[in-house]
Amino acid sequence: MKNYGLLILVLSMLVSCKGQTKKINGVSFVASRDAINQSHIDPVVEVNANYAAIMPFGFVKDLQSPKIVFNTERQWFGETSKGAKQYIEALRKNGIKIMLKPQIWVWHGEFTGYIKMTSEDHWKALEASYSKFILEYAKLAQELKLELLCIGTELEYFVENRPEYWFELIKEIKTIYNGKLTYAANWDEFKRTPFWGELDFIGVDAYFPVSDSKTPNVEECLKGWKAHVSVIKEKQERFNKPILFTEFGYRSVDFSGKEPWKSERSMNSVNLQAQVNTTKALFETFWKEDWFAGGFVWKWFHNHELVGGKDNFMFTPQNKPVEDIIRNYYNLN
Known part of the structure; x- marks a missing residue:
């Protein structure tokens, strides 16, 4: 009987470990005008995704503005809480789990990581405005019992x-929402993010440079990942x-x-093979690792055929x- 009980324990641990190694195979589902x-x-x-990131938006006038405007009639439907809820409910009917990822857009497309106030009063106003913004979505995440909430995206400055505000904000979010939490740090920001110990996942927007070649092959991209992996793994082990x-x-x-974060339309020389090879290398580097939870491909539009x-x-x-590369890797994990 004693050995039988031990066998049951081992088997249950194996089942548990297997469940934990199931990857988050996600798409970043872009908000649109429509339901x-x-x-x-x-x-x-059909692409074998099991998660979608739903991304409502708040807007700020410029990098020094402390006021976040959100849930207005001027926004697209998918950028509002009402739209996010409709998207979520439709996706979940198909077994797709959700990361709610409210984001800030600076008018004229300036980088959110550079948002920085010029006075203490403005910092306090920004904190109050951001709390109002993110706590509304924490309530929505709790109402819908969502699997994952991202508390911010690329807000390095x-x-x-x-930092004290962010630690207190996380505590407040936890009084509202009892699911899993992450923060989306930019690829060169995550090393300095101070509050990983308070969250469930170390979130990284993974635009790491891996090759300077015009059409990088898979092998050189794999080599290019090695230095980054050591830094990523160090942070994973620390927390x-x-x-x-x-x-x-x-x-x-x-x-x-070379610089995967760039989105300038002046870069317009189509190279489908470069996209295939860099993507293959990323999957080959990370999706086999048990310390790696998965990710959300950027980006997926609702009107697929267009x-x-x-x-x-x-x-x-x-x-x-x-798309076939992503489908095949998502099918394996």
Whole structure:
């Protein structure tokens, strides 16, 4: 009997470990003007995704403005809490789990990591405005019993200058929402983010440079990842938290692995093979690791049949050869 009980214990541990190694195979589902229906969700299911990041937006006037405007009639439907709820409910009917990822957009497209106030009064006003913004979505996440909430995206100067606020904000979020938490740090920010110990995943927007070649091959991209992996793994071991790529992906352009974060439309030389090779290398580097939770490909539009394609030079994998690469790797994990 004693040996039988030990066998049961071992088997239960194996089942538990197997469940923990199931990857988050996600898409970053872009907000649109319209409600979504089953025709918009079928392509998500067909690419073997099991998660979607839903991304409502708040807007600030400029990098020194402390006021976040959100849930207005001027916003697209998918950018509001009402739209996010409709998207979530439609996706979940298809077995797709959700990361709610409210984001800030600076007018004129300036980088959110540079948001920085010029006075103590403005910092306090920003904190109050951001709390109102993110706590509304924490309530929505709790109401819908969502699996994962991302508490911010690429807000490095805000975090760097006001770390005490962020620790207190996380405590407040936890009084509202009892699911898993992460933060989406930029690829060169996550090393300095101070509050990983308070969250469930170390979130990284994974636009790491891996190759300077016009059309990088898989082997050189794998080599290019090695230095980054050691830094990522060090942070994972220090906090004993799994790594989650809150965003990952490459544009279908020349030199796609050189500065993957760039989105300028002046970079318009289509290179589908570069996108395929860089993406393969990322999957080969991370998806086999038990300390790696998975990630959300950037980015996925609702109107699948009208976007992407072989003449498209932006990030979306839709209707490009790389879509099959993602489908195959997501099917394995």
